[in-house]
Amino acid sequence: MISQKMLKLGQQSSVIRAISEYGNKRKKEIGAENVYDFSLGNPSIPAPEVIGDTLKELLDTMPPCALHGYTSSAGSMEAREAIAAHIRARFGAPADGAHIYMTCGAAASLTISLHALLNEGEEVVVPAPFFPEYRVFVEKAGGKLVPVPCHQPSFQLNLEAMAEAITEKTKVVLLNSPNNPTGAVYTRESLEALAELLKKKEGEYGTEIFLLTDEPYRELYYGEGLLPWLPSVYDRTVVGYSYSKSLSLPGERIGYIFVSPTCPDAELVFAAVCGAGRSLGFVCAPSMWQHLVTRVQGVTSDVEEYRGNMQILAGALSEMGYVVTPPEGAFYLFVKALEEDAAAFCERAKKYELLLVPSDSFGVPGFVRIAYCVSRETIEKSLPAFRKLMEEYKK
């Protein structure tokens, strides 16, 4: 008898993956241009040219044994110092390479941090909706996920509900802003209020509560100025970052964990991160990609493309009568389904070759997620299909 838990996780592939696989099959049947596949958060904008150029330069100039060799398990100190310098310059916040641990992307940043922080049975409070794999990661680390619904239709933090959900068992509050799947960006005021709440609860229970932030969408922000840097708002913060979306490198698996130097016992937290990475089998983050990010701090893909997609789609859908909360970041539109059962709605959308993801596995019923990281052509060609879908419900 092999591990039945792992078997179950392997057999029940995620809803998102299942729809994406249906999409691939359907594209083969009727041609890719006739399927409006909004299922996957796979960046549609190519990596900036400087990425390929820098990789070639690395191949031409670095000795192969240095370029492809092991780095220390926390990563190349050169990469970690470059990231720290970028954080200091951008956020005016303390940062040093000694508190940065290079990872194989955002998922690894989360699983390693969760294994480092959690003891069996401790709780992780997460605003809902949330990325469904959070549940898998938290449970594997021995924790219990506690979703707390956000306000609707803004999808901003509901602090009263969070105050109720935070108990003496709460070890981590997991935030993802800009948010997958809603595109909401939590306001500075709400984050500061959350920090106050956490400090109060820590005092009340005599516990430690960590803020763990999942930030693959940090650079995909459509508003003015900078998003708040959470370690400047709350000391006990661990940031999980990934270059997957900002540099359009999702398959390459490169990111980092930043333990705020202002976090009490930061050195111990960092050591536990190193221990967790080691025990899960992450020897080091891919070395050539570490050398690459050392050289391209501050570079991002051209996110204006996504903004354009969003404006066209959100505008047209609203006009047709869909209830849309305009996203402030990421590349997802979260739209109210036209019937209570979002999965049934997605099934009907398939008739028009529209592939949408029902919101249930994100922890909120009655919505669909539309990943608009697709070509402009797909956006434009999909509009008549959305119109027909609406008409069907109006009948």
Add this chain to the structure above:
Amino acid sequence: MISQKMLKLGQQSSVIRAISEYGNKRKKEIGAENVYDFSLGNPSIPAPEVIGDTLKELLDTMPPCALHGYTSSAGSMEAREAIAAHIRARFGAPADGAHIYMTCGAAASLTISLHALLNEGEEVVVPAPFFPEYRVFVEKAGGKLVPVPCHQPSFQLNLEAMAEAITEKTKVVLLNSPNNPTGAVYTRESLEALAELLKKKEGEYGTEIFLLTDEPYRELYYGEGLLPWLPSVYDRTVVGYSYSKSLSLPGERIGYIFVSPTCPDAELVFAAVCGAGRSLGFVCAPSMWQHLVTRVQGVTSDVEEYRGNMQILAGALSEMGYVVTPPEGAFYLFVKALEEDAAAFCERAKKYELLLVPSDSFGVPGFVRIAYCVSRETIEKSLPAFRKLMEEYKK
């Protein structure tokens, strides 16, 4: 209170890493050319030129979104089919892409396989000496490591001792041949006898026992012909492979898990592998490296360099009076320490700037591991130091 287990793992870095860090410090003090650092298994031979050339070709010809995009979580089917074709051609054994799962290197191959196979408290029998991280990986997956000493000085399997160690709790036998740290290659006869033993024990206990093979050193073999392909010897076999040593890409983290199609319930085992990879946070293996290995099946670094190092070092040490078992593969020499306490011996070796790893953490006392994946110059310059060390003990 963060996870004390992870903290402990992070604070007690491996003995190998600690010696390597001392070496880096010492090199800064007295010059790299004056330190004979035999601590790390970091390949000294550069990746073959075709690696850099193929990467540049991929960058020039593949659209960035395809090159750097997510693959399916088990990996690009093109890569998996290329690997399967290579296995079929090389070993005349059944193989197909559907049973291959691309991983972030050997450590990931092991942690994912162990999480897929083990239930809490089940035992993993491993011939000793063994790579020390095995204990970390097995315990994290909920299992218990059961080391079984090999015959000395051949370091071949002791089948009688293994027969005694295999109980109804045994779920996995973990093999590593060519072996780290001894360089021993288990004979075909002993592997066939082991397969018979496992079948007998399965019958006796009504259990399933998996053979899990850790094969990063498969291509580093100094003998004639091919090493036995374990899935052809024993049905219930899962192979963990890595390109780290064979292509000198240890930092890039690329390898695979092969579930033998002859394994009963191979589909279920494969699904559990997928579930384990998902829950540990491995989204997919680095995509560009997957596209790379698709194109270079059968290519290896020039391992003759290692053979040359081994012959010079093993020859000279034997002549000086050290007890050396000539290795048949990998790039390690396992040498009897000149006093009972291997750690004390390594401390004395440091006086002559010789950095050796004591065998205790490999599960066997009284030896040292010498990683001879260093420059020929280091090998040659180190010989007088080894001689002085011997002379000190003869006094």
